[in-house]
Amino acid sequence: MQKCTFLTCKVIFSNVMSSKIWVWKKVPGITGRCNDIIYSRPTLLPSQDILVYFGGDVQDTQENMEQHMDSKKYIEWSLQNTGHILSTNFPKKHILIIRPSRMYVTRNAMFSCFDNFVPANEYGVPSFLPTHNALKHLRELIKSSLEHIKTCNVYEDHTHFNTEKTRLSFMGFSKGCVVLNQLLHEFHYYQNKPNIDVEINNFIKLIESMWWLDGGHAGPKDIWITEKSILESFAKLRINVHVHVTPYQIEDVSRPWIHEEENEFCSTLRDMGVSIKRVLHFADKPRSLKLHFNILKAIGNYTQ
Numbered sequence: 001m002q003k004c005t006f007l008t009c010k011v012i013f014s015n016v017m018s019s020k021i022w023v024w025k026k027v028p029g030i031t032g033r034c035n036d037i038i039y040s041r042p043t044l045l046p047s048q049d050i051l052v053y054f055g056g057d058v059q060d061t062q063e064n065m066e067q068h069m070d071s072k073k074y075i076e077w078s079l080q081n082t083g084h085i086l087s088t089n090f091p092k093k094h095i096l097i098i099r100p101s102r103m104y105v106t107r108n109a110m111f112s113c114f115d116n117f118v119p120a121n122e123y124g125v126p127s128f129l130p131t132h133n134a135l136k137h138l139r140e141l142i143k144s145s146l147e148h149i150k151t152c153n154v155y156e157d158h159t160h161f162n163t164e165k166t167r168l169s170f171m172g173f174s175k176g177c178v179v180l181n182q183l184l185h186e187f188h189y190y191q192n193k194p195n196i197d198v199e200i201n202n203f204i205k206l207i208e209s210m211w212w213l214d215g216g217h218a219g220p221k222d223i224w225i226t227e228k229s230i231l232e233s234f235a236k237l238r239i240n241v242h243v244h245v246t247p248y249q250i251e252d253v254s255r256p257w258i259h260e261e262e263n264e265f266c267s268t269l270r271d272m273g274v275s276i277k278r279v280l281h282f283a284d285k286p287r288s289l290k291l292h293f294n295i296l297k298a299i300g301n302y303t304q
Contacts, residue, residue: 021080023061027144029137033116036061036099037145040083043091049167049208050142051093053086055079056174056216057111057124060103064110071110077293086171089300093169096145098138098179100124112175118182125219126178130189134182139203142168167208173296174249177215177223184225188233209240213295216249216258223249224261228268235272243278244299247285248292277302 022039029035038061042049058071062078065071075081079097086095102113104122113124117134120126146161172180190200215223225231243266250259269276281298282291 021083022148023080024145024148027141027148029116029140029144030133033101033137035101035116035141037141037148038079038083038095038097038099039145039149040087040095040097042093042095043087047092047094048161048165049090049093049169051086051090051095051169051171052138052142053082053095053097054114054117054170054172054176054179055082055097055100055112056176057109059112059173060110061099064103068105068110070108074289074293077296082296085296089297089303090169094149096142098141114176114179117179120178123218124175124178125217126182126222128182128185128222131186132182134179135186135190135200135203138183139200166206168206169209169211170207171211171213172215173213174215174292175217177212178217180210180212181215181222181225183210184230184234187237188230191233191236204237207237207239209242211242211244211299213244213299214246214249214292215262216255221257221261223255223258224265226261226264226268231265231268232272235269235274238275241269241274241276242299242302243276244281244295244302245279246281246292246295247283247287248289250280251287 020041024037024039026034027037058065058074059077059079059082060071062075062080065075065078079099083095083097100112100114101116104111104113104124111124113120116137118126118128118132170180170183172178187204190197190204212224217223243262245262250262252258266276266278279302281295285291
């Protein structure tokens with residue numbers, strides 16, 4: 001069980017970018033679970049909007065990536081730098097980047113493992129469940145984060161959040177999409193639960209949009225959710241869906257199921273009347289890991 005004692009906030013100043021990034025260690029969620037959170041404030045104030053981001057393999061804090069032979073080549077996409085990128089793309093939103101509770105480190109790679117949200121093997125390949133209390137944990141992490149914003153004196157005027165007016169957006173990039181997929185399972189679970197969970201239902205009502213960015217993991221299936229009953233439950237929530245992909249994932253000939261599942265996910269939701277926007281980036285360029293990461297910048301043209 002994780003010891004979830006919130007540690008003092010740390011402010012990071014970028015030498016390249018002028019905005020601040022806060023790193024909060026061991027932010028408590030539900031009992032026994034905590035995550036480090038990287039926070040970036042909105043540049044247009046005041047704001048009640050929150051974007052929660054789950055990153056991909058390789059992505060970790062800058063200091064951790066600098067110590068790894070392979071990952072330091074991708075330091076441009078560290079969680080702190082990603083916070084800057086997302087703040088640029090979404091200037092009206094508070095950015096909360098949820099660091100994985102476990103990083104599986106090998107000589108050649110770092111694997112993000114979101115065990116607090118979905119059970120996974122040592123490489124972070126998920127085993128989805130009807131519920132893993134991912135929604136409850138996320139709800140508590142957000143509540144804790146709002147308290148930390150006040151505690152760390154992020155704003156001189158101590159901006160007060162009106163929970164009923166808060167609008168949430170969830171975003172997964174690459175491996176981080178496994179968290180969004182587990183949330184879909186839990187939406188279905190709570191809709192079919194005999195006893196209504198008022199707190200969770202009210203939390204779900206705050207979700208305005210969900211963003212899947214080039215989802216992928218090392219498993220042989222479930223890159224995208226295709227089970228019709230789960231997607232039917234999701235469709236009832238009227239959440240705006242954004243799907244952005246690159247050839248790196250959907251044109252991987254060694255894993256053709258990625259494109260097949262993504263196509264079924266999008267077409268099924270579209271047939272169900274869901275507001276879904278799907279964009280293929282860099283279609284005229286060869287597959288590359290660099291362009292896979294660069295989708296984080298490219299979505300800036302589609303955030304309005």
